[in-house]
Amino acid sequence: MTDDAYLFLLDDPAVSLGVPPAAVGELACMETPAVRAWLDAQGSTPTAPELRLLPPEETGAVPEGAERLPLPLSDEELSRVRRRLVPESPAGLEEELLAFRDCADGRDGLIGRALAAGVPPHRIVELTGVDPATVTAAAGG
Known part of the structure; x- marks a missing residue:
């Protein structure tokens, strides 16, 4: 070897x-x-x-x-x-997906609160990495 x-x-x-x-x-x-x-x-x-x-x-x-x-x-x-x-286990990936769901839960509400507080949409996009259309949709919801 x-x-x-x-x-x-x-x-x-x-x-x-x-x-x-x-x-x-x-x-x-x-x-x-x-x-x-x-x-x-x-x-x-x-x-x-x-x-x-x-x-x-x-x-x-x-x-x-x-x-x-x-x-x-x-x-x-x-x-x-x-x-x-080492192949990644499906169980580990499912745990990551659940953590992602928990992390993303309430995203639109948080974006809406940030907009209401005066955070500009472009800054929300920079901070969150979400698509600008998502910020626009959250503003309307």
């Missing part, structure tokens, strides 16, 4: 092997001259759908003959890669 993660290219981007680097977030190594040169040589980009990443303990799964590049990742970066490899 190697201590390095591997960046590699799949023939078929629909294969669910590894993690797309873009899904992991910022990786310091992706901007290094070595990685840039490797990507250029492969005719690829950091966001290409066929570009994948596996942690050291999973590098045996890299397909035979696949173009690959060893990457030294920090402990925090490796942790993010490993978390993305």
Whole structure:
């Protein structure tokens, strides 16, 4: 087993092997001259759908003959890669959806109170991230 993660290219981007680097977030190594040169040589980009990443303990799964590049990742970066490899549970997603519902409950009332207090609509859009049409609808409701 190697201590390095591997960046590699799949023939078929629909294969669910590894993690797309873009899904992991910022990786310091992706901007290094070595990685840039490797990507250029492969005719690829950091966001290409066929570009994948596996942690050291999973590098045996890299397909035979696949173009690959060893990457030294920090402990925090490796942790993010490993978390993305674990499928998200439906129960966890349902909990997030319930929390979102609870958070969004009463949104229109809050927007209406803010408008009544004199907060300009453009500022409500900036603060909440809601669509301007939502602010307009809340003003009428």
